[in-house]
Amino acid sequence: xxxxxxxxxxxxxxxxxxxxxxxxxxxxxxxxxxxxxxxxxxxxxxxxxxxxxxxxxxxxxxxxxxxxxxxxxxxxxxxxxxxxxxxxxxxxxxxxxxxxxxxxxxxxxxxxxxxxxxxxxxxxxxxxxxxxxxxxxxxxxxxxxxxxxxxxxxxxxxxxxxxxxxxxxxxxxxxxxxxxxxxxxxxxxxxxxxxxxxxxxxxxxxxxxxxxxxxxxxxxxxxxxxxxxxxxxxxxxxxxxxxxxxxxxxxxxxxxxxxxxxxxxxxxxxxxxxxxxxxxxxxxxxxxxxxxxxxxxxxxxxxxxxxxxxxxxxxxxxxxxxxxxxxxxxxxxxxxxxxxxxxxxxxxxxxxxxxxxxxxxxxxxxxxxxxxxxxxxxxxxxxxxxxxxxxxxxxxxxxxxxxxxxxxxxxxxxxxxxxxxxxxxxxxxxxxxxxxxxxxxxxxxxxxxxxxxxxxxxxxxxxxxxxxxxxxxxxxxxxxxxxxxxxxxxxxxxxxxxxxxxxxxxxxxxxxxxxxxxxxxxxxxxxxxxxxxxxxxxxxxxxxxxxxxxxxxxxxxxxxxxxxxxxxxxxxxxxxxxxxxxxxxxxxxxxxxxxxxxxxxxxxxxxxxxxxxxxxxxxxxxxxxxxxxxxxxxxxxxxxxxxxxxxxxxxxxxxxxxxxxxxxxxxxxxxxxxxxxxxxxxxxxxxxxxxxxxxxxxxxxxxxxxxxxxxxxxxxxxxxxxxxxxxxxxxxxxxxxxxxxxxxxxxxxxxxxxxxxxxxxxxxxxxxxxxxxxxxxxxxxxxxxxxxxxxxxxxxxxxxxxxxxxxxxxxxxxxxxxxxxxx
Numbered sequence: 001x002x003x004x005x006x007x008x009x010x011x012x013x014x015x016x017x018x019x020x021x022x023x024x025x026x027x028x029x030x031x032x033x034x035x036x037x038x039x040x041x042x043x044x045x046x047x048x049x050x051x052x053x054x055x056x057x058x059x060x061x062x063x064x065x066x067x068x069x070x071x072x073x074x075x076x077x078x079x080x081x082x083x084x085x086x087x088x089x090x091x092x093x094x095x096x097x098x099x100x101x102x103x104x105x106x107x108x109x110x111x112x113x114x115x116x117x118x119x120x121x122x123x124x125x126x127x128x129x130x131x132x133x134x135x136x137x138x139x140x141x142x143x144x145x146x147x148x149x150x151x152x153x154x155x156x157x158x159x160x161x162x163x164x165x166x167x168x169x170x171x172x173x174x175x176x177x178x179x180x181x182x183x184x185x186x187x188x189x190x191x192x193x194x195x196x197x198x199x200x201x202x203x204x205x206x207x208x209x210x211x212x213x214x215x216x217x218x219x220x221x222x223x224x225x226x227x228x229x230x231x232x233x234x235x236x237x238x239x240x241x242x243x244x245x246x247x248x249x250x251x252x253x254x255x256x257x258x259x260x261x262x263x264x265x266x267x268x269x270x271x272x273x274x275x276x277x278x279x280x281x282x283x284x285x286x287x288x289x290x291x292x293x294x295x296x297x298x299x300x301x302x303x304x305x306x307x308x309x310x311x312x313x314x315x316x317x318x319x320x321x322x323x324x325x326x327x328x329x330x331x332x333x334x335x336x337x338x339x340x341x342x343x344x345x346x347x348x349x350x351x352x353x354x355x356x357x358x359x360x361x362x363x364x365x366x367x368x369x370x371x372x373x374x375x376x377x378x379x380x381x382x383x384x385x386x387x388x389x390x391x392x393x394x395x396x397x398x399x400x401x402x403x404x405x406x407x408x409x410x411x412x413x414x415x416x417x418x419x420x421x422x423x424x425x426x427x428x429x430x431x432x433x434x435x436x437x438x439x440x441x442x443x444x445x446x447x448x449x450x451x452x453x454x455x456x457x458x459x460x461x462x463x464x465x466x467x468x469x470x471x472x473x474x475x476x477x478x479x480x481x482x483x484x485x486x487x488x489x490x491x492x493x494x495x496x497x498x499x500x501x502x503x504x505x506x507x508x509x510x511x512x513x514x515x516x517x518x519x520x521x522x523x524x525x526x527x528x529x530x531x532x533x534x535x536x537x538x539x540x541x542x543x544x545x546x547x548x549x550x551x552x553x554x555x556x557x558x559x560x561x562x563x564x565x566x567x568x569x570x571x572x573x574x575x576x577x578x579x580x581x582x583x584x585x586x587x588x589x590x591x592x593x594x595x596x597x598x599x600x601x602x603x604x605x606x607x608x609x610x611x612x613x614x615x616x617x618x619x620x621x622x623x624x625x626x627x628x629x630x631x632x633x634x635x636x637x638x639x640x641x642x643x644x645x646x647x648x649x650x651x652x653x654x655x656x657x658x659x660x661x662x663x664x665x666x667x668x669x670x671x672x673x674x675x676x677x678x679x680x681x682x683x684x685x686x687x688x689x690x691x692x693x694x695x696x697x698x699x700x701x702x703x704x705x706x707x708x709x710x711x712x713x714x715x716x717x718x719x720x721x722x723x724x725x726x727x728x729x730x731x732x733x734x735x736x737x738x739x740x741x742x743x744x745x746x747x748x749x750x751x752x753x754x755x756x757x758x759x760x761x762x763x764x765x766x767x768x769x770x771x772x773x774x775x776x777x778x779x780x781x782x783x784x785x786x787x788x789x790x791x792x793x794x795x796x797x798x799x800x801x802x803x804x805x806x807x808x809x810x811x812x813x814x815x816x817x818x819x820x821x822x823x
Contacts, residue, residue, distance in 0.1 A: 003195055040080040043822040047073035053812035055108035061164040064138030069104025081425035089149035096142040102135045107217055128217035130250040138162035155228040165218040167803025168252050172264040179306040183212040209372040216265050241276040255325050263803040269300040287341040296332040329363040347412035354405040355784035361398040393434040401429045416473035424465040430458030460494045498564035501531030517580035527569040560599040560616035569595045586629035594621040619651040636696035647685040661680055686712030700754040710744040741773040762818040769811045
């Protein structure tokens with residue numbers, strides 16, 4: 001890691017020094033006089049920022065300002081080119097932004113396993129910082145451009161993208177690809193819940209695990225380095241590009257263990273190389289592009305070894321069993337693309353585009369997640385290959401052939417009429433060395449999984465689309481235009497719930513000036529998707545559906561893939577803008593779309609307790625409405641305000657796996673009627689208000705302020721609700737989830753003053769707050785069976801381990817001073 005950090009620092013500092021070197025070689029201290037060889041414009045930004053508050057890691061998960069304390073800020077821009085009257089076209093451009101350095105090490109709050117809503121204040125995780133190296137330029141960008149305008153050019157660039165995730169609780173510490181149990185946590189070979197086992201005297205209790213639970217910060221960083229060269233030869237432009245991306249850090253992950261999803265920090269170490277070559281031809285009548293693209297993805301970690309804290313196989317050696325959590329295999333993809341365009345008479349243009357590609361996964365089969373990594377294999381694993389993987393083939397040698405293309409024409413046949421037509425095709429054919437069953441692991445790491453199979457089958461498709469669009473100026477004096485469109489989609493899929501579907505989509509709209517100061521438009525769209533949904537067809541291909549009559553034991557859960565199901569959709573979009581030319585202007589917008597999905601009833605032969613219901617999203621809609629206004633009372637003063645309302649709704653309905661031991665509902669287990677299936681309506685609505693003010697007080701002083709307030713309820717997506725009594729202990733949600741109310745405030749105040757024509761000082765203050773009013777994700781990271789975490793009545797046996805999320809709330813303030821120098 002030290003080597004990577006040093007390389008990154010050298011790279012950034014080297015790019016930063018490039019413009020200074022260029023200045024020393026070619027530039028002067030001031031712009032050159034007319035007739036001189038070259039002119040230059042340069043600037044450097046230097047600043048200091050202080051950040052304080054709570055949970056800065058959550059506040060800065062995307063913007064890179066994650067650590068409480070001081071930050072150094074740096075940016076630059078240098079443009080050097082031949083003078084306008086020199087006859088030359090040479091240019092040198094160097095830019096850099098967000099080349100910052102964080103001096104702090106406090107990320108915010110971490111989960112506290114000892115009480116609801118508790119948190120570890122001033123949480124710091126040096127392991128996270130070392131792995132992601134986000135102190136230096138977490139979101140930095142730097143580039144250089146050099147060339148002769150219209151002849152050749154070279155572009156080099158560097159970009160960093162950081163992401164800071166949750167602080168989680170885990171009983172594992174991951175080093176490389178090996179996980180170890182924390183806090184000297186001994187193995188529990190053969191232990192049962194709340195009782196010692198035959199191999200060890202340890203007892204699995206909440207108190208026993210609390211000492212082993214530790215908080216970890218997860219997060220990633222991507223470093224991207226690229227180089228592009230272009231050369232122009234007559235009407236041709238040749239371009240070649242190479243791009244390398246490295247992604248490292250950790251992500252939050254879990255495996256299905258003895259206590260549900262057991263969280264751990266999954267190490268990330270990816271490399272992706274991309275190579276592009278293209279040739280483009282351009283004349284006023286004909287344009288063409290021919291290109292080749294290759295992408296190579298390498299996962300440098302094949303999997304993570306995790307010890308099972310509750311190995312139930314008595315007498316096994318070693319009794320602390322270890323299993324593998326597999327990561328994505330390496331793969332590559334390559335494509336050849338051709339694009340042609342002709343400009344004909346009367347405003348007619350023809351476009352033809354085509355692409356052919358190969359997407360290949362020629363790595364070895366990844367080891368099955370959860371397979372015990374012990375000496376020998378459990379009985380019945382005769383199908384394992386020499387690498388200990390649950391298949392007779394060592395590599396899938398998957399090759400997906402993809403082909404895409406479209407041909408279109410647009411024309412203006414008569415005055416005021418514009419029309420276009422297009423046909424598109426998208427196909428995918430897949431070949432694989434082994435189609436069929438492979439041995440897969442179940443939920444336990446310590447049992448023979450001979451009866452557990454997973455099936456590898458390819459999905460192929462052929463998608464075709466026809467688009468027809470036209471707009472006609474029906475009232476030229478008011479600019480009133482009628483817009484109509486039609487689209488036909490035909491889809492064929494293999495191994496899918498809907499093998500074939502057709503979608504017809506029609507649109508109609510009216511756009512008009514509606515007077516000298518007001519412009520408006522209204523659009524309506526209707527779509528209808530048809531197809532035959534078969535619940536069991538994909539699982540028959542997977543060898544997992546049994547034979548009729550289908551029962552809950554021989555068939556999968558009757559679920560419907562909403563993105564394939566027959567559907568009708570209605571959408572309306574209205575927009576109006578008012579601009580009379582005086583101090584006032586504004587606009588309003590309204591958008592609404594409603595989708596209804598239709599699932600067929602379950603066949604009568606299915607002996608399952610679902611009241612002929614299936615599950616899936618039966619309806620969703622989204623609505624957005626807003627208004628914005630501008631006011632300029634005098635020159636140099638501008639006010640802008642807006643309000644937006646957004647609502648997203650989902651209606652979920654389906655099977656809750658509610659059946660008795662005999663397969664017939666009994667009166668006492670709440671598995672009859674509407675309680676026999678899962679149902680929930682989720683609504684998310686957000687009100688957002690924004691205010692902005694700018695004042696150019698003098699030629700040298702400029703002030704501005706921005707304020708944003710948002711309030712709403714976020715979808716609550718956890719599975720909870722009615723508890724079904726024994727012998728069918730299960731959770732059935734038959735009431736709507738509660739609203740999860742949130743509040744956000746963000747205020748920024750800025751001021752800039754030109755000390756001289758070439759020196760500008762800027763000061764800014766920022767305050768941002770996010771408050772989740774109803775947050776109560778869990779009561780403790782180690783959940784006892786009776787739900788009482790600590791104190792009197794606390795449970796003695798473990799029900800589940802959770803990631804131990806702390807509240808996502810943050811309350812952060814910052815001040816910043818920047819100095820910009822130009823010459």
